[in-house]
Amino acid sequence: MSPSQYFAPPRPDALFGRRILVIEDDTTVSEVVGQYLRAAGFVVDEATDGLAGLRQAEAVQPDLVILDRMLPLLDGIEVCRRIRVTWGPLPVIMLTALGEEEHRISGLEVGADDYLVKPFSPRELVLRVQSVLRRSGTESIPEGILDAGDFSLNLGAHEIRLRDTALVLTAREFDLLAYLIWRPSKVLTREELLRSVWGWEFGDLSTVTVHVRRLREKIEVDPAHPLLLSTVWGVGYRFDPVPLGVQTPRTLGDEK
Numbered sequence: 001m002s003p004s005q006y007f008a009p010p011r012p013d014a015l016f017g018r019r020i021l022v023i024e025d026d027t028t029v030s031e032v033v034g035q036y037l038r039a040a041g042f043v044v045d046e047a048t049d050g051l052a053g054l055r056q057a058e059a060v061q062p063d064l065v066i067l068d069r070m071l072p073l074l075d076g077i078e079v080c081r082r083i084r085v086t087w088g089p090l091p092v093i094m095l096t097a098l099g100e101e102e103h104r105i106s107g108l109e110v111g112a113d114d115y116l117v118k119p120f121s122p123r124e125l126v127l128r129v130q131s132v133l134r135r136s137g138t139e140s141i142p143e144g145i146l147d148a149g150d151f152s153l154n155l156g157a158h159e160i161r162l163r164d165t166a167l168v169l170t171a172r173e174f175d176l177l178a179y180l181i182w183r184p185s186k187v188l189t190r191e192e193l194l195r196s197v198w199g200w201e202f203g204d205l206s207t208v209t210v211h212v213r214r215l216r217e218k219i220e221v222d223p224a225h226p227l228l229l230s231t232v233w234g235v236g237y238r239f240d241p242v243p244l245g246v247q248t249p250r251t252l253g254d255e256k
Helices: 027-039 050-060 075-086 101-110 122-134 172-180 190-198 204-220
Strands: 020-023 043-047 065-067 092-096 114-119 144-148 151-154 159-162 188-191 229-232 237-240
Touching: 020 027, 020 050, 020 159, 027 043, 027 122, 043 050, 043 075, 050 065, 065 075, 065 122, 075 092, 075 101, 092 101, 092 122, 101 114, 101 204, 114 122, 151 172, 151 204, 159 172, 172 204, 172 237, 188 190, 190 204, 204 229
Parallel strands: 020 043, 020 065, 065 092, 092 114
Antiparallel strands: 144 151, 151 159, 188 237, 229 237
């Protein structure tokens, strides 16, 4: 069945023509993924190893990268790490044939926004791409600047500042923190966050756990004893934007 049968003809919208870089050494997977993405209106570039993928990213400046975890020359974990250092919030969806939780989490911990375990549905991958690019977690948040404690959220600039210092955040980290800032002092379950920020009705809840941990590393004085983003045991998480006192958040350039 052709990919075009699953997707309406491309139409002018915010996602049409966005550039996707697929870094995958399995030519069959790369070909099928490319067909489905093009049928959904995306422009697709491809690379078959980690080093070539980084060169291609520099050349084409993609809007999102689909990255295989097991690559020749440079593996996906290191590629993702270098993407974060060089291109900051560039969205990354990681593909992995390793289904164990520790392997999935390792990708998220180096900054992947999302992941899929092989074998996967190409249709689901396209939906994940669309979800990441649409920033589903911030669609319902009004434009303008919102202040919450020492945090300042500016959706127009796609920026969150902590005590007047811009935070370095991946696409999903931005979505998650923006969603929390807009809902201070409210207990949110992992299921609700997965649904509202990732746009998934079902999924691996450890995805939320890892992103919360990464956020704590960037906003808390002591991530092991969080004051801002706390765990409500047996329920979920609560964001309390209280004044922080002396704070040294990770700022632009610190990861280079």
